[in-house]
Amino acid sequence: MVQGSFDPRFVGVRDAFVENFAERGEKGASVCVFYRGEMVVDLWGGTRDHDERQPWERDTMANFYSAGKPIIATLLLRRLEMEGVSLDEPIISVWPEFGVHEKNRTTFRHALCHQAGVPAIRATMSDDDLWQWDVMTNALADSAPWFIAGTRHVYHTNTYGHLIGECLRRLSGVSPHDELESVASSISADLHYGVNERDLDRCAHIHLDTAASPATLPTDDGGESSMILRGYFNPPGYSSFGVVNTTQWRQAQIPSTNGHGSGRSLATFYNALLTPDRLMSHDALREAVRAQSSGPCPVLGEEVKFGLGFQPTTPRRSFGPYPGSFGHFGTGGALGMADPHSEVAIGYVMNHVIPRWQSTRNRALVDAVYAVVS
Numbered sequence: 477m478v479q480g481s482f483d484p485r486f487v488g489v490r491d492a493f494v495e496n497f498a499e500r501g502e503k504g505a506s507v508c509v510f511y512r513g514e515m516v517v518d519l520w521g522g523t524r525d526h527d528e529r530q531p532w533e534r535d536t537m538a539n540f541y542s543a544g545k546p547i548i549a550t551l552l553l554r555r556l557e558m559e560g561v562s563l564d565e566p567i568i569s570v571w572p573e574f575g576v577h578e579k580n581r582t583t584f585r586h587a588l589c590h591q592a593g594v595p596a597i598r599a600t601m602s603d604d605d606l607w608q609w610d611v612m613t614n615a616l617a618d619s620a621p622w623f624i625a626g627t628r629h630v631y632h633t634n635t636y637g638h639l640i641g642e643c644l645r646r647l648s649g650v651s652p653h654d655e656l657e658s659v660a661s662s663i664s665a666d667l668h669y670g671v672n673e674r675d676l677d678r679c680a681h682i683h684l685d686t687a688a689s690p691a692t693l694p695t696d697d698g699g700e701s702s703m704i705l706r707g708y709f710n711p712p713g714y715s716s717f718g719v720v721n722t723t724q725w726r727q728a729q730i731p732s733t734n735g736h737g738s739g740r741s742l743a744t745f746y747n748a749l750l751t752p753d754r755l756m757s758h759d760a761l762r763e764a765v766r767a768q769s770s771g772p773c774p775v776l777g778e779e780v781k782f783g784l785g786f787q788p789t790t791p792r793r794s795f796g797p798y799p800g801s802f803g804h805f806g807t808g809g810a811l812g813m814a815d816p817h818s819e820v821a822i823g824y825v826m827n828h829v830i831p832r833w834q835s836t837r838n839r840a841l842v843d844a845v846y847a848v849v850s
Contacts, residue, residue: 478521480506480534485848489517492844496837497522504532504680505826506739507841510747511849512819518740524680524827526721537666537736538680538825539720541806542833544735547667547745548637549588549764549785550755551655552644556584557760559647563588563784570646574617582625587639588784589768593621594639595632595775596706598696603719606711607728609651613642622703629782631775633707634714637732640785641669652731663754665744667737671726679736680827682720684808700774707775715807742812742823746803750814750821765802793834796820796846805833811842818849 477497482490489509496502504522508515524532556563561570563585568575574582579593586592597612598619605611616638622630632639641652648655653670660667671679693710696702713719716733725734748754749761756764764784773780781788786802787795795801795813803813803822808829814821822845824838 478519480517480519480521482519483511483516486511486517486845488844488847489841490519492840493519493521496840500835500837500840501828501830502826502837503528503683503828504536504538505824505828505837506532506536506538507824508738508740508743508822509845510743510821513747513751515740515743517845520739526681532680533678535666535678535738536680537668537671537675537678537738537741538810538827539682539716539726540735540737540742540810540812540825541716541733541808541829542633543742543804543806543810543812543825544669545636545732546785546804546812547656547735548640548644548652548669548731550749551652551659552584552588552640552647553760553764553784554659554756555644555647555655557756561647563763567643571617571642573614576618577620579621579625582621584643585768585784586625587643588764589782590629590632590636590773591626591769592632592639593623593625594619594635595622595630596635596703597710598706600693600696601711603711603713603724606713606719606730607724609638609641609729612638616642622698629769629771629773629780630703631773631780631782632732633775634730634732635707637669637730641729641731651729653729659755660741660745663744663748665737665748666741667735667745669731669735670729671736673727676723676726679726682716682827682829684716684720684829704775737825739823739825742810742825743821744823746812746814746821746823750816750819765800794842796842797850805838807833809833809835809838811838813842818846820845820849
């Protein structure tokens with residue numbers, strides 16, 4: 477059921493991965509670990525289709541949800557650094573249309589750490605709109621903010637990808653899809669926003685309970701509950717409910733939510749971040765992974781810390797035992813993380829989506845890694 481390779485020192489990771497299938501409800505998944513720059517675990521197993529008959533293969537990809545937020549953030553951070561643009565420059569310096577409704581002082585830093593004030597689109601959108609980049613970014617730009625940028629943070633569950641992605645597009649002149657294809661190719665990472673037609677057959681079927689999707693969208697009354705629900709379900713498929721296994725979803729560019737790749741590709745990305753100047757400078761990375769904003773978040777329902785696209789490790793959302801580790805979980809448990817102290821990078825994706833980010837499955841894998849390196 478489980479295939480791949482592992483350094484004998486990390487047999488505990490293999491054992492935990494096997495136990496995930498035997499005891500923790502795993503259907504199909506892949507996990508990869510780098511240690512001191514060397515790939516020491518590369519495993520995959522289970523099934524990748526709806527009927528659970530086709531085996532998960534070495535190059536099978538899965539939708540990894542919010543584990544893709546640091547990737548789009550990294551693409552923007554790289555581009556800002558390349559162009560010599562400050563994090564504290566207003567977004568309107570590259571995207572003038574965003575400045576309406578008194579959003580003209582919103583900065584790239586605000587956007588990257590969930591302080592931009594647009595966690596939801598005001599106008600009611602359809603799933604036909606979701607597949608069209610310009611329609612979505614225009615609607616986001618035209619939305620009145622739910623709060624003044626910089627005064628608080630609210631997790632931009634889905635709008636994050638269009639917000640950061642359009643800033644990137646305005647700076648680079650190319651789409652998030654094209655920028656990621658170029659950067660990912662340079663580090664040999666199989667990562668995609670918008671899966672190419674030739675790769676669609678490699679996508680795993682996502683087993684997702686759609687019962688959480690509301691039948692109708694509540695009226696925009698300006699309140700917190702309206703903001704939260706619209707952030708999740710405007711357009712109705714923004715969080716992938718009802719559309720996750722469609723070709724339209726897989727080929728769309730929704731960088732906050734529909735990134736596709738393998739455990740190996742996420743681990744490769746984080747290993748590249750640990751290599752100075754490979755994806756961004758040491759100073760830029762240090763700024764990106766430190767806590768930029770702390771406090772209660774009404775979307776996540778708890779006290780949280782946000783970096784610039786990354787989440788610093790906290791007791792509640794832990795990326796191992798050492799301060800300074802960073803990464804991001806995705807809905808259902810997908811995980812990408814790095815730990816500069818131990819020189820560890822981990823990637824994990826799966827197709828059985830269960831509630832929340834952390835799970836017994838990803839926790840077992842991370843604990844097994846640190847049983848060796850701590």
